[in-house]
Amino acid sequence: MDLTLLENCLFGALIFCFLIQLYFSLFIHLKLALIKVEPMPDRGRKPISVIISARNELKNLQEYLPAVLEQNYPDFEVVVVNDRSWDGTADLLEEFSKTYARLKIVTVSEGEKFIAGKKFAITMGIKAASNEWLVFTDADCLPASKDWLTGMQQPADDRTEIVLGYSPYQKKWGILNALIRFETFFTAVNYLSFAIKGMPYMGVGRNMAYKKSLFFKNKGFAAHIHIPSGDDDLFVNANANAVNTAIQFHKDAQVWSVPNTSLKSYLKQKKRHFGAGKLYKPKHKFILSAQIIIQFLFYAFFIILICFKATLYPALAVLGISIIVRCFVYPRLLKRLNCGNLRWWFPLLDILLFIFLVFNGVVSIFVKKIQWR
Template structure:
């Protein structure tokens, strides 16, 4: 029943939400910020799609964070092609603060405009209307906009698991934002005010951990009055997924560490979801082993699966993962096993760097 509560009264709200058409341009100038560490190939491949946006006034700030793969040469060439590209270079030094948060902060300081749109070097907007959706809302009280960033489809089970995990993460944070309880966003596609960043001292409260430049900032500063979400497909930003299990584990370990610093009410909600899912499968296995309760267990499992499949198949199609709809029961179990494994691993592996 608790599991179905999250599905029916939280996630279904996202499935039924009305998608807005392209908003009327406010024409407020904005700054796109991208942090790049050894991203030579991705910058060559994806950065032109940022400059091709159908938006009247924007700059693109790329922070070259201690790269040694030729990123600087690529950016130098791109500066000659695009007048609205600004490059910020972070070099190693005795007083250098390692980590993406420092690079993000340098990019924010270099921004000429108050409205900041964030993405990554390995990301590509789905259309040239992306910035129209991520622009500053007409309501000046809105200080944060949360977008959605799916991963490109590749071959293999790992890619399916990565996309399914990203899907559930997005469903959760977008649905709770709709309910007036925003608790996180993803740095591949989000926006907020520069003034909000400095008014609340940026990342000062969690500068000591490598992750959290996106979700922890939103967790600390977003509320029902200053946050909106974007669901239109033209607002999506596609991203390159990890291609090995080890690199994916490292990525999720960073995210797991940030979650420990969420507000208590958000940690309670997220922990409850995991615990309830764990108990659901444990009790299912236990009751199946007992002859007197076996058929009841199968019946309850079937009913739960039927209801949840109806909701999540609709959401998978809405969030551009329609090809995963028929794999939902299997991926649901595999994702749960992975999350438990990652949680246990996080107890023993303490330090993980950005890159």
């Protein structure tokens, strides 16, 4: 079948985008699907400090903090930073301290002379921590098992200074919940896969760990203290490398999080993340941007090509192959990362996520200010 010069160029561009898409799916993400999940360590080796920053988290602390305090780990403390709360958090923590000797309370008072925000609260928690190995989570997070800390402890290799964990969102009813869980899954697939490849670029503060000495050696959050978000991903982006970073996604070492229930609050959360991403290392920004741009161009060229009679079926064939390949890789990853029930909806969610990311990227350009609660 003869094609015009324009049709050949468009079809060639579609094939190029497809090949790049294929590279990310088969040579980056598939590694996470095939890598052996190491068994949990049989014992705890070194003492751990868990850091939780809480601002008006009374209900969440009441529901989830006991599960953190009751971990099956021989030597650990839980440092909860009460960051200017007025909802009764202070009273609850005082009550908990009578029952749990492991609980250490740090209070940030209103009116102190500092740059208010989560990074300051976490820094206060790190300073108060008694141990070298720090494990981070949030007030609205529930460990998947009593062996969570055993999985998130420092590996036997002392060169490991950072462990990137995984934190799926709880299943609720509705398409928004499915989209939030799928987006969180895809983000995790990306950062865990690139860490396996030796290029770690981010982690999530709901479940990650690093050395206290690493934090102070690199001056903590000083380089990005002016950004409200980034206490997790920007720190990892600046300090993680192929030698000092490991991943942990064993089902017992995961942490379940409470998802947003409104689109507005979810968009606000993603805007914070988008703002932090602007400060990633250039190579990381290039790769992450390329993923979105290539996906956008793939669909754009496909839509244009199906408008031409001569390229309708070739374009449909490329789309079909793309869907088959992605359905080979990602549903098995959804099952591995505790989102197995979403695998039947993968093609639809894949398209919805792409539309959402493009929309969120455009909207975020106009965001001037975001803050920690």
